[in-house]
Amino acid sequence: MPRTLYDKLWDEHHVSKLDTGESLLYIDRHFIHEVTSPQAFEGLQKKNIKPWRLEANIATPDHNVPTERGDAFSTQHIDDEISRIQVVELDKNCNKFGIKQFDISSSHQGIVHVIGPELGYTIPGMTIVCGDSHTSTHGAFGCLAMGIGTSEVEHVLATQTLKISKLKNMNVVFDGTTMPGVTSKDIILYLIKTIGTAGGNGHAIEFSGNYIESISMEARMTICNMAIEAGAKVGLVAPDETTIEYVKKHTFLDEQNLNNAIDYWHSLKSDTDAVFDKEIVIDVSKIKPQVTWGTSPEMAIDYDELIPSNESKNLVLARDYMGIDDNQKLSDLKFDKVFIGSCTNSRIEDLRDAAKVIDGKKISPSIKEAIVVPGSGAVKNIAESEGLDIIFKEAGFIWRDPGCSMCLGMNPDQLEPYERCASTSNRNFEGRQGNLGRTHLMSPAMAAYVAVNGTVGDLS
Amino acid sequence: MTNINSIKGIVASIDRDNIDTDQIIPTEYLKSIKKFGFGEYLFDGWRFHDQGKLGMSIDQRDLNHDFILNKETYANSSVLLTRDNFGCGSSREHAVWALRDFGIKAVIASSFGDIFYNNCFKNGVLPIVLNKDQIQDLFLQYENSGSDMTINLETKLIDTGNNQISFDVDDNLLERIIYGLDDVDITLKHKDLIKRFEEERMKEKPWIFAHD
Ligand code: SF4
Numbered sequence: 163m164p165r166t167l168y169d170k171l172w173d174e175h176h177v178s179k180l181d182t183g184e185s186l187l188y189i190d191r192h193f194i195h196e197v198t199s200p201q202a203f204e205g206l207q208k209k210n211i212k213p214w215r216l217e218a219n220i221a222t223p224d225h226n227v228p229t230e231r232g233d234a235f236s237t238q239h240i241d242d243e244i245s246r247i248q249v250v251e252l253d254k255n256c257n258k259f260g261i262k263q264f265d266i267s268s269s270h271q272g273i274v275h276v277i278g279p280e281l282g283y284t285i286p287g288m289t290i291v292c293g294d295s296h297t298s299t300h301g302a303f304g305c306l307a308m309g310i311g312t313s314e315v316e317h318v319l320a321t322q323t324l325k326i327s328k329l330k331n332m333n334v335v336f337d338g339t340t341m342p343g344v345t346s347k348d349i350i351l352y353l354i355k356t357i358g359t360a361g362g363n364g365h366a367i368e369f370s371g372n373y374i375e376s377i378s379m380e381a382r383m384t385i386c387n388m389a390i391e392a393g394a395k396v397g398l399v400a401p402d403e404t405t406i407e408y409v410k411k412h413t414f415l416d417e418q419n420l421n422n423a424i425d426y427w428h429s430l431k432s433d434t435d436a437v438f439d440k441e442i443v444i445d446v447s448k449i450k451p452q453v454t455w456g457t458s459p460e461m462a463i464d465y466d467e468l469i470p471s472n473e474s475k476n477l478v479l480a481r482d483y484m485g486i487d488d489n490q491k492l493s494d495l496k497f498d499k500v501f502i503g504s505c506t507n508s509r510i511e512d513l514r515d516a517a518k519v520i521d522g523k524k525i526s527p528s529i530k531e532a533i534v535v536p537g538s539g540a541v542k543n544i545a546e547s548e549g550l551d552i553i554f555k556e557a558g559f560i561w562r563d564p565g566c567s568m569c570l571g572m573n574p575d576q577l578e579p580y581e582r583c584a585s586t587s588n589r590n591f592e593g594r595q596g597n598l599g600r601t602h603l604m605s606p607a608m609a610a611y612v613a614v615n616g617t618v619g620d621l622s
Numbered sequence: 623m624t625n626i627n628s629i630k631g632i633v634a635s636i637d638r639d640n641i642d643t644d645q646i647i648p649t650e651y652l653k654s655i656k657k658f659g660f661g662e663y664l665f666d667g668w669r670f671h672d673q674g675k676l677g678m679s680i681d682q683r684d685l686n687h688d689f690i691l692n693k694e695t696y697a698n699s700s701v702l703l704t705r706d707n708f709g710c711g712s713s714r715e716h717a718v719w720a721l722r723d724f725g726i727k728a729v730i731a732s733s734f735g736d737i738f739y740n741n742c743f744k745n746g747v748l749p750i751v752l753n754k755d756q757i758q759d760l761f762l763q764y765e766n767s768g769s770d771m772t773i774n775l776e777t778k779l780i781d782t783g784n785n786q787i788s789f790d791v792d793d794n795l796l797e798r799i800i801y802g803l804d805d806v807d808i809t810l811k812h813k814d815l816i817k818r819f820e821e822e823r824m825k826e827k828p829w830i831f832a833h834d
Contacts, residue, residue, distance in 0.1 A: 177819045178812060182794035186812060188819055190830050198714065200655035209806065215820070217833040226653065244653040244676050251655050262833075288830060295713040295737055309737055311715035312657075313744035313805070321809045323816055326740075327792075359640055360707035360733055393710065395736050414834035423829045458640045476639050572649045589711060591644040597673040 164433035166331045167400050168366040171306035171430075175289045177323055186323040190288035191305075193274045194221035194261065194315070196252040197572070198293030202316035203255040213259055214322035220283050221256050221263040223249045224273045225572050229535050229562035237266050245573065272538025272564040275299040275387065275505040279379070280540050282413040286401040286427045291318055296505050296588065298389040302382035303409070304401035304430045306366075309390065329396060332365040333438040336373035338447035343621030345515065346381035347507060347586070347605035349373070350388040351452035353444065355462040362394030365440060368432060369399050373446045379408040380511040387506045388588050391459040400431035453492050453618055454590045454603040456480035461590070465492055465608065465618045483592055484600050485580065492602070492618045498581040500525075500532035500613040501595070502606050503562075504569035507586035508537030510544050512606040516586075517550045519610035519621070525558035526616035533560045533575065535567040559613065571596040584612035625800050629727045629748065629773040631700025633764040634690050636665075641704060642711030643738060647720040651676050660716055661723030665691065691724070695768035702729045703760055709738025709749075718745045728773055730780075732757045743795045746802060748773070750780070750789045760787075775800055 165173070177186040199221070206213070213219060223237075226245035237253055240246035249266060256263040264270040270277060275296050278284040286304040291297060295309035314324060336349060354361075367389050374382065382399045389397025399405075406424055413420060450464040457480045463469065470477055471488045486495070502508070502516050513536065525532050534554050536542035542564060545551055551561045568575040569587040577583055577599025586609050587594075590601040604612075607621055651663045653676050662680050669691060672684040690696050702721070708731040709717060718741045721729065728748040742749045750773070752760070763769075763782060772781040775796060780787040797803065809816075824831050 178815050180812075183792070184794060186809065186816065188816070188823065197652050201657040201715075204655075204657070205806070211806070211810075214816075217831065242653075248653050248655055282834070285830065287827075293713060293715075295711065309713040311713055311718075311737060311741035311744065313715060313741065317805050317809065320806045321813075321816060322820065323809060325805055325809055329736075359710055360735075363707070363733055363736055390711075393707070393735070415829050415832055419829035419832055423827075426827065458642075460640075475637065479638065570644075570649045572652065589642075589644065591642045591711060593648055593667045594644050597648075597667070 164436040166432040166436045166438060167304065167368055167398055167430060168306065168329070168331055168396065169436070171287065171289065172328055174287070175306065180325070184325050184327050186325055187289060189291055189318050189322055189324060190218065191283060191290040192219045192318050193278055193290065193292035193297065194219055195225060195274050195292070195294060196223040196248045197225045198312050199255065199315055200248065200251045201312050202293070202319060203259070205316040206319055209320070211320045213261065213319045216260050218322065219261045219319070220278065221252060221261050222271050222274050222277055223252050223266055225566045225570065227266055227565040228574050229565045229567045231563040235267060242574070269539040272541070273505045273508065273566055276508060276537030276541065279303065279383065280412055280538060282409070282415070285423070286405060286409065287430055291324065295390045295395065296387050298395060298397040299383050299387040299505060301386040301389065301397040302379060302399050303405055304399060304427065306396060308395040329366045330364055330439040332362060332367045332394065332440040334367050334369050335371040335441070335443040336369065336446050337371045337443065338373055338445045340373070340446050340449065341622065343451055343607060344449055345605040345607060346377055346384040348449055348452045349446055350385045351454065351459065351462045351603065352449045354388065354392045354459045355452070356444070357392055357442065359391060359458055359460045360393045362389060362392040365394050366396035366398060367392065367394040369397060374399055375402060378511060379404060380509040383509065384506055388459070391588055401427045451605060451608050451621055453608060455484065455486065455492060457483050457590055457592050459588065459590060459603060462603070463492070466620070467491070495582060495617055496528060497584050497612050497617055498530050499577060499583040500529060500609050501568040501583055501585040501587065502533070502609050503535030503537065503567050504587035505537065506588040507606050508535060508541065510541050512586065513541070513545050513550050516606040516610035517553045519607050520557045520614060521553050523557055523614045525613045528616040529613055531560065532558065532613040533562055533568065535562040536564050538564050557613070568595050570594060584609045626746070626802070627775055627800065629700060629775070630770060631727065632696060632698060632768060632770050633701040633703050634696045634699035635703040635761060635765050636690065637705065637761065637765070639706040640710055641708050643709055643714050643717035643735070644711055646709065646717040647714065650674065652714060652716055657719060658723060660720035661725070664720040664724045665689070698725060700725055700727045701771060701773070702726050703764055704729065704731045705757060706732045708734050710735035713737045715741045715745070718742050718747050722747050730757070730760065743798045744805065746799050748775070748799055750791065752787065752789060756787060
């Protein structure tokens, strides 16, 4: 029977079908961060169980960490006591159980979904889980990667498996060449507005088509990252030469292992006659830069379109929350803050994109604060070696240390009530960036444009 | 632990699509390293006018008296009725812990976020999917009525007093709620199977197990 890429990955990791009808799926890699793990470690301890396979686990703190750290910063320097306790707890658990951690003072620390691939821990064909819904990011490498809850974190630590049922298959084909100024962020936002935030529920989405083949690993990661915003906990791209080139640059595998692996990776693709439960074809050449106006990622529009003013209850609630009047365009809105970062858009390519728009310009006097938060220590170093930090700083941006930062209101980087933010992150939910804050999702280039011009506009 | 065969209680309704887990429990409270104590912060952004902090108790807060769970009739609700894609977004199991700690034992919606749906069964909260027409009928009956329903887990029937609605849910998932089963214990019974699989995989694809 012809199989999809997801089917193949599923079969490859299938330990056993249980009497209950569910399956035990073997987990190759488990990423851990400080927020969703303490209760899982506590569970292990209560049951007096050790992690099944230590080397499968890689940990780093990212959600709570302040992004103004400078040199010689340690966990003890976190001001917020409750945040500090959580990061200390991760230190303690990793030490106690012997789990490899890139801690807050490590030069490799960063957002878990950024450091995984760049340090070579994300290997094509793996099953990867993490107590974090944006684990779908790693699907860009042809991994079956998904977010899990804390009970499942404990289950994976204890048994190296997940007990789950198989998802359905969905194929999203992106064909064509994009217009100038359009990035992978626009493409994924466009998909989300097209199929809705529940459109992928119950499905693993494979992204294919000549557009996907033409883009970088960074761009593929942005797309798989936001599969979850389309409802799919799994997003996938079949490995190809672009994937292999990236992995070669970042791997710690020896030559023999690497060569054997590459042979196998070539088989990781959907059979040509594989049947998907759902298929959707999108011509990317017609897509303009996308920006969200509301409180759900599906509330996205072309950057120059009128904000919908129909009276459906959900839209009215969203307009009220976002402080939007009738017949407004996004460009009528005045932005207060700009955030360039998050596991969606904090990789080197994203920073280059933004820097290009900013180069030589100054941020608008109407912008109160604009920050750039590289996704990892490595991204920060490369950016600095290319002088991007100088471009940002001279324009008036603040250049920060790696972390989730203003993607979520958990660390000192937050919006004040009613502040409007141009953000490269992935969620515009109410309060996501701080109590009563207003988030507009967009690409790094568009966020940079907002920094300079105070609002959205034409990037071409 | 005694078996849970039925859920009976007041039905609170929230008429919105896409209620994400950030609304169910805002990020601030994810700083807790405990598995309990989230009930006071359930729907925090809607339930209170002020911005809360972990550790604050309800009597220190500025209550939004218009919000359903703050109304006396609904203070002890056990069932939450809502619309489409409830629990989308972040994987935080804290969202289920917050519902559970508040006293919500079942959530009825026309669809759920996948990760949230799974998390429910690990914590004794039953997510029930009904079609949009059935949900609409329930809204007509329950919105502002303050009345209760009984959900029978064995017959998979909702008794609204007016009529009975059957629902579908995987038996094995349901059993976890009825018997309060722990997955880790169950899976570890298959230890040898997992070990054998792992050893095979190590031989076949050693690079997966390589480390730096
Ligand atoms: S950057 Fe944002 S979405 Fe990504 S892991 Fe951190 S908090 Fe989650």
